[in-house]
Amino acid sequence: MFSQKTFIIAEAGVNHNGSLELAKQLVDVAVQAGADAVKFQTFRAEKVVSSSAPKAAYQCRTTEENESQLEMLRKLELSEDQHSELITYCQQKGIQFLSTPFDEISVDLLVRKFDLPLIKIPSGEITNGPFLLFIARTGKPVILSTGMSTLGEVETALGVLAFGYTQPHTKPSLAAFQAAYASAEGQQALRQKVTLLHCTTEYPAPFEDVNLSAMDTLRAAFGLSVGYSDHTPGIAVPIAAVARGAVVIEKHFTLDRHLPGPDHRASLEPVELKQMVEAIRQVEQALGSGLKIPAASEKKKNTLVVRRSLVAACPIKKGEQFTRENIAAKRPGDGCSPMLFWDYIGKWAVKDYLPDEQI
Template identity: 50%
Template sequence: MIKAKTLVDESSCFVIAEAGVNHNGDINIAKKLVDAACEARVDAIKFQTFKAKSLVTKNAPKAEYQKKTTESVNQYEMLKKLELSYEEHVILKKYCNEKHIMFISTPFDFESVDLLEKLNIPLYKISSGDLTNIPLLKYIAKLNKHMIISTGMANLGEVEDAIKAIKEVGNNKISLLHCTSNYPTNYEDVNLNAMITLENAFKLPVGYSDHTVGIEVPIAAAALGAKIIEKHFTLDKTMEGPDHTASLNPEELKQMVTSIRNIESAFGDGIKICNVSEQNTREIARKSIVASVNIKKGETISFSNITFKRPGNGISPQFADDIVGKIAIEDINVDDFINFSNIK
């Protein structure tokens, strides 16, 4: 059993590789997605659990982006092809355990929550579409597991209502993801600063669920302090399916994770000091007080006979005012350090 990473207290960003429905209903493709996620060294791989009959009406229209990426007549027909059975969920969960990667999934209906509970998943991810589905939120909240809530299409009031509903049943283990529910999302529609707004408004761990093309925006979110990053990925962007074109390929996913980890290592402890790695450069790059001309014994040190040159292992120029006016107690040649042994 893979233990859940502590999202609230964990110093490193929790990276979720969103496989979603990019398996196209094929368990073998799903396994290959697990392999790719492991190779990228993400913290978890996430799928989507639903029954088409419980999720949409028989004639529910497709979103505009779905019309461009699938040939199905409507949402029901499209989603029916993308369902995974309980048995396939069991196979996937076992495969993830063998690969030492956390398996999670987004449930879209009560039956799917029950299915995932049988698998004892460590946490629940709630889609933006169900942010206002208070009955489903409460149903999941009663399980007393960590809930990651996407907030695409929502205003602050709707987010507040969702949080209130979850807390009313005694679950305080909540994280929020800023999100723009468009596939793909244009950069000018990302509004990444809204992630900060969520954090300030609700004092909860906040992250970002990304639907832009490329890896720049999730990396920027990590730099802004996102505790969670979720990103769709696929084996092949040219495959038919609603989310492939807005997903990363395996190599891009690996690059994104590497970049996020590099950023985390660059945060440091915030204490402003000379780093150990800078010590040598400090001596070479900083300057010392040196004679600008030959100075005879008995001469007064003045700004006319000193200058400031590298290296920096003599008296620092910051003490120049303390040196000016002193008397040379020996001859000092041009470019020699002015120090406390040759002046008084």
């Protein structure tokens, strides 16, 4: 689904604080950083949380103390008109607009109204079977975050997606999901349409909880492309994830970490986002083909300089026998390889050699 280049998603999320102008500034920052896409969140608060739903601890630290999660999310909704304007703005700026939906109305808005090329499914919805099925039946490719989940939960979610992609008219059930997952048709649909993101759902995520090696586990278990959604401070871990084979990187960013709102504290500021993108592109170049052969710069500049050739260690007369004492290996490396040292021992010189003259 993605090219060899890492697909970098600058996650604006709800860091627009409900302001269209702020959202456009975030798009500008993502463009300037060189990200491939800028991603927001699409939801209707009443469809996502109940009136009694508590806020997460990190949200309590960064928003009004007496405000409910529902009240907080209401302030962060983007209307259909705001979505339309943002999508147009992204097109003008040459960056892909993406958004994470959190309810079926929002999925319809993104797919039916705006025809987005793919859907990002957040970690919190990986056990929301009806929602996963609704998304799969749109036929759109998905990026599925796997924060907080076990390998078994990921497999169950993939079963729902496989069923939704391949069985549009069949009655859903756990048995039907398992059958779809086990089928050749279901596996093919997953390979074509699903990318998994390893993720640690904490803001910010402690480094000791990241477990980047789980990317390898996901890849080996499901045979799917794997990326990484990062919530750690700084840019070191997403760069490491690219070196480990991540095909997608997602990272929150903000205009200013000191702005009010739930996610700003765990987000990169503009300079850091640009540094992350630049570093990822450098890592991509550095990964190379995997073939252990001399690089062009090595052959052109340094091989002859630092390798050695067989030379006379002292004056050698024509007809004199080569010995361990009268031949040596010295730079430069444009003569006979020292690997042939033993082949010369015991042979006779066909000419006179001065000290350091190449054999």
